[in-house]
Amino acid sequence: MLSKDIIKNTLSAALSSKGDFAEVFVDDHLKNNIVLSSGKVESLASGRDYGIGIRIIKGLKSVYAYTNDDSLTSLTNTAKKAAEVLGNIEDREDININLVESHNVNRHPIIFVPAMVDTSKKIDKMKLVYSGAVEHYSEISQATVRLLEEDQRVLIANSDGLFTEDRRVRSRIFVNTIASNGVDNQLGSRSPGAMMGFEFFDMVDLEELGKDAAESAVIMLNADYCPAGRIPVVIENGFGGVIFHEACGHSLEATGVAKGNSIFAGKIGEQIASPKVTAIDDGTLSNQWGSLTIDDEGMLSRKNVLIENGVLKSYMIDKLNGKRMGMAPTGNGRRQSYRFAPTSRMTNTYIANGNDDNEDIIRSIAYGLYARRMGGGSVNTITGDFNFSVIEGYMIRNGSIDMPVRGASLIGNGIEILKNIDMVGKNLDYGQGMCSSISGSIPTNVGQPLIRVNEITVGGR
Amino acid sequence: MEFLEFKNLLFEKAKKQGFSEYEVYYSNKEESSINVSDEEVEGCSISSSRGAFFRGMIRGKLGYGYTEKFDEDSIDVLLKNVRECAEFAENDKDEIIFRGSDEYIDVAIFDEKVNTLTMEEQVNMAINLEKRVKEISNEIERVAGSVFRCCKEEISIINSKGLNLHSKQSILSCGVVPIAKEENNMITDSEDVRSIFLSDINIDRIAHNAVNRVLSKKQATSIRSGRYRVLMSNEVMGYFLNVMKSNFYGDLAEDGKSLFKDFKGRSVAAPILDIMDNPILGKGLATRSFDDEGVPTKPKYLIKNGVFLGFLHNLKSSKKQGVKTTGNGFKGNFSSPIKVSATNLYIEPKNVSFQSLLNSMEFGIYITDLEGIHSGADPITGDFSLSAQGRIIENGVFTRPIKQITIAGNFLEVLRDIEIVGDDLKFNPYTIGVGSPSVIVRELSIAGEN
Numbered sequence: 045m046l047s048k049d050i051i052k053n054t055l056s057a058a059l060s061s062k063g064d065f066a067e068v069f070v071d072d073h074l075k076n077n078i079v080l081s082s083g084k085v086e087s088l089a090s091g092r093d094y095g096i097g098i099r100i101i102k103g104l105k106s107v108y109a110y111t112n113d114d115s116l117t118s119l120t121n122t123a124k125k126a127a128e129v130l131g132n133i134e135d136r137e138d139i140n141i142n143l144v145e146s147h148n149v150n151r152h153p154i155i156f157v158p159a160m161v162d163t164s165k166k167i168d169k170m171k172l173v174y175s176g177a178v179e180h181y182s183e184i185s186q187a188t189v190r191l192l193e194e195d196q197r198v199l200i201a202n203s204d205g206l207f208t209e210d211r212r213v214r215s216r217i218f219v220n221t222i223a224s225n226g227v228d229n230q231l232g233s234r235s236p237g238a239m240m241g242f243e244f245f246d247m248v249d250l251e252e253l254g255k256d257a258a259e260s261a262v263i264m265l266n267a268d269y270c271p272a273g274r275i276p277v278v279i280e281n282g283f284g285g286v287i288f289h290e291a292c293g294h295s296l297e298a299t300g301v302a303k304g305n306s307i308f309a310g311k312i313g314e315q316i317a318s319p320k321v322t323a324i325d326d327g328t329l330s331n332q333w334g335s336l337t338i339d340d341e342g343m344l345s346r347k348n349v350l351i352e353n354g355v356l357k358s359y360m361i362d363k364l365n366g367k368r369m370g371m372a373p374t375g376n377g378r379r380q381s382y383r384f385a386p387t388s389r390m391t392n393t394y395i396a397n398g399n400d401d402n403e404d405i406i407r408s409i410a411y412g413l414y415a416r417r418m419g420g421g422s423v424n425t426i427t428g429d430f431n432f433s434v435i436e437g438y439m440i441r442n443g444s445i446d447m448p449v450r451g452a453s454l455i456g457n458g459i460e461i462l463k464n465i466d467m468v469g470k471n472l473d474y475g476q477g478m479c480s481s482i483s484g485s486i487p488t489n490v491g492q493p494l495i496r497v498n499e500i501t502v503g504g505r
Numbered sequence: 506m507e508f509l510e511f512k513n514l515l516f517e518k519a520k521k522q523g524f525s526e527y528e529v530y531y532s533n534k535e536e537s538s539i540n541v542s543d544e545e546v547e548g549c550s551i552s553s554s555r556g557a558f559f560r561g562m563i564r565g566k567l568g569y570g571y572t573e574k575f576d577e578d579s580i581d582v583l584l585k586n587v588r589e590c591a592e593f594a595e596n597d598k599d600e601i602i603f604r605g606s607d608e609y610i611d612v613a614i615f616d617e618k619v620n621t622l623t624m625e626e627q628v629n630m631a632i633n634l635e636k637r638v639k640e641i642s643n644e645i646e647r648v649a650g651s652v653f654r655c656c657k658e659e660i661s662i663i664n665s666k667g668l669n670l671h672s673k674q675s676i677l678s679c680g681v682v683p684i685a686k687e688e689n690n691m692i693t694d695s696e697d698v699r700s701i702f703l704s705d706i707n708i709d710r711i712a713h714n715a716v717n718r719v720l721s722k723k724q725a726t727s728i729r730s731g732r733y734r735v736l737m738s739n740e741v742m743g744y745f746l747n748v749m750k751s752n753f754y755g756d757l758a759e760d761g762k763s764l765f766k767d768f769k770g771r772s773v774a775a776p777i778l779d780i781m782d783n784p785i786l787g788k789g790l791a792t793r794s795f796d797d798e799g800v801p802t803k804p805k806y807l808i809k810n811g812v813f814l815g816f817l818h819n820l821k822s823s824k825k826q827g828v829k830t831t832g833n834g835f836k837g838n839f840s841s842p843i844k845v846s847a848t849n850l851y852i853e854p855k856n857v858s859f860q861s862l863l864n865s866m867e868f869g870i871y872i873t874d875l876e877g878i879h880s881g882a883d884p885i886t887g888d889f890s891l892s893a894q895g896r897i898i899e900n901g902v903f904t905r906p907i908k909q910i911t912i913a914g915n916f917l918e919v920l921r922d923i924e925i926v927g928d929d930l931k932f933n934p935y936t937i938g939v940g941s942p943s944v945i946v947r948e949l950s951i952a953g954e955n
Contacts, residue, residue, distance in 0.1 A: 076586075085593050085594050085595045087590075088593050089569070089570070089590070090586040090589075091570055091573075091840050092571070092572040092579060094572070094573040105546060105547065106548055107549045107550070110550075110552045110553075112555050112556070112575075125551055125624070126549070129546065129624055129628070163589050163592075164593070385550070
């Protein structure tokens with residue numbers, strides 16, 4: 045991408061005010077978005093994002109600069125401008141950076157790179173999803189399908205001598221359906237994705253995907269409003285893992301922990317969850333949406349056991365916050381693009397399989413809620429308070445799944461919920477999402493098997 | 506490659522490949538932002554970025570794409586993507602590339618002072634802001650952080666029909682978050698100022714306002730649920746109008762996503778209400794001489810005497826509805842296609858002082874903060890249910906501060922229930938161009954304690 049010489053000069057310029065660490069992140073990112081609305085191709089937007097981010101750390105202070113101009117002059121000027129913020133620029137003879145190229149075996153092999161596939165083939169795949177969405181239920185009034193493809197090449201180099209490249213290819217398909225009965229509208233959607241090329245669309249049963257989304261919309265159209273109360277809740281596998289991601293995951297990132305802005309700061313070794321809970325962040329899972337071969341600081345991604353049998357074992361840590369905490373980084377340094385400095389973020393974060401049979405979990409409940417599909421929500425990482433919407437819910441009565449209900453939301457606190465997970469099933473699956481934080485929006489997986497929370501406040505009418 | 510060289514090569518290749526009309530939209534942005542904590546620079550970001558968005562007609566259909574890389578290879582990839590976009594898109598053929606006009610109005614949206622503003626001066630402003638806040642009151646326990654940002658953007662729109670427009674804009678912003686402690690909780694708020702001109706950034710005033718905001722929340726409690734007469738602060742009303750403004754957009758109206766569809770010429774609000782979109786407003790954060798299609802902008806009323814006069818349009822949406830463009834064709838970002846967007850959108854102030862507004866409240870609630878506006882308010886239905894904070898007003902005087910309440914209702918009902926409009930027009934720093942004076946709303950549903 046850029047030569048060692050140019051990078052070396054840029055790093056040297058960055059250290060010209062006595063910074064102790066400098067890093068260059070070159071980002072060349074092709075994006076393609078196709079939208080099919082009511083069966084017709086509405087838009088085909090593609091573009092190339094390209095830029096270079098330069099980071100300088102002096103003690104615990106940092107400066108970040110970025111530019112699209114990759115000429116030597118522009119890079120060294122940008123580096124010097126950033127360096128100036130940290131101190132006076134000096135002519136330093138002693139800076140000698142020895143860049144050693146390192147090659148990483150790509151853990152996520154790609155078969156069909158998006159640019160090599162004909163657009164007509166992509167549209168054909170989308171039309172399969174669309175027909176699945178509209179051909180099975182008469183209540184479906186609208187369906188939109190979106191195909192997303194990304195091909196990102198990065199080069200990461202730093203003053204410790206690192207010089208390495210990586211390529212990330214991702215594909216994702218979204219389907220949104222609206223079911224209508226003339227008075228009410230209900231939405232049903234699905235959006236699977238992976239760190240894969242076009243071959244991903246051969247692995248998904250696309251018609252079934254569309255039909256599934258439509259079915260959700262139709263079921264909810266005919267559902268009653270959920271009653272309010274504090275009751276046991278069973279959360280289905282896959283995207284149900286978003287509860288752990290929001291309620292606990294962010295609070296385990298060094299981004300908050302390092303400054304004491306987390307409910308879990310200073311608690312390594314403590315029993316913070318029920319002994320049934322083992323939670324892991326694993327960036328190495330082959331071809332998964334949130335995976336990486338190397339993170340955006342150039343470190344190999346890892347499997348990090350965060351919580352084991354309820355005991356807090358580890359945080360997710362990036363280089364700078366690792367310095368603040370006196371702890372080693374864990375391969376979780378991530379950023380949306382060259383426009384952001386990296387910070388610790390999640391990859392594929394999930395609750396591991398437990399020992400309870402799924403049927404036993406449902407059977408254990410006399411009166412409760414089965415949250416089959418979760419929606420969005422928000423969390424205050426400082427207090428740990430969170431809220432979520434349940435997109436598709438069903439009452440559980442006398443050990444069986446009963447009527448569908450809508451309009452349910454779950455509210456609670458991160459510390460509380462971990463202690464209240466008292467049954468963990470065996471059907472671990474993952475759900476894809478985009479996670480937003482101070483280093484931008486990044487792809488992450490959430491995941492879990494079917495779990496039971498013995499008590500949560502369900503907000504309804 | 507410099508932009509001019511890039512553009513010439515791009516146009517040359519486009520013509521050779523059979524594009525009949527084509528246009529490039531170029532943006533060059535320089536930004537710096539400083540985060541200060543404990544009177545020291547904690548983080549700082551400096552950037553320079555540029556991008557080009559190309560659209561062209563080929564065999565009667567329009568395609569588009571963008572790039573942030575400026576070399577010959579990127580031009581080839583860009584044109585290939587654009588041709589594909591044109592080939593497969595089944596959208597209608599109402600896209601227009603504009604030849605230009607003689608009617609552009611000059612606007613002042615660039616402060617030359619930003620060219621000589623050094624990083625050191627910016628750092629000092631952020632540090633002094635934190636210091637000032639602490640000096641003003643010892644009830645302020647600490648400052649979460651203070652921020653200073655400076656942004657310059659140059660835009661060029663050039664096309665094969667002879668359009669050749671350029672503009673340069675500066676935006677500065679500065680803010681601080683003080684924290685006060687009371688018994689068991691922290692009270693906090695933020696004061697931010699955003700302006701085209703450096704001279705509008707007054708550190709002392711920002712510090713005083715920030716401290717006042719926080720201290721006026723001390724000992725806030727909730728209030729009994731019920732329906733109350735409400736005085737919406739200018740900031741809150743502007744923030745609220747900002748979420749609902751998409752109802753004025755012609756392209757969304759076409760898709761059935763506007764509450765005002767089929768309301769042209771009809772009363773939609775109290776007769777006292779006038780709402781205007783003014784792209785040439787002096788010091789307006791959204792002030793522009795031309796929209797992103799190169800069409801000259803002009804001020805227009807959306808609502809006058811409570812009557813809805815018509816939608817905002819760009820070339821494509823106006824053609825679909827058989828009307829003229831209103832010069833409101835904008836992109837969210839250089840890399841996105843043209844949609845319809847407001848410029849400086851506001852409720853026109855009337856000649857009623859804030860004290861007079863207070864005096865006309867025998868018992869009511871002054872709303873000063875709204876939260877959760879992006880999930881709790883739906884512009885398509887107009888329904889909203891939002892977390893809020895404020896103060897009680899009794900016989901024209903502020904009594905106790907309130908928190909932990911929600912206000913709920915519907916946008917159209919609010920427009921019809923506005924009784925009095927004040928004179929204190931303010932543009933909310935978070936909304937880039939949307940503003941309002943303080944207004945009294947006859948009645949809103951407030952949920953608090955039982």
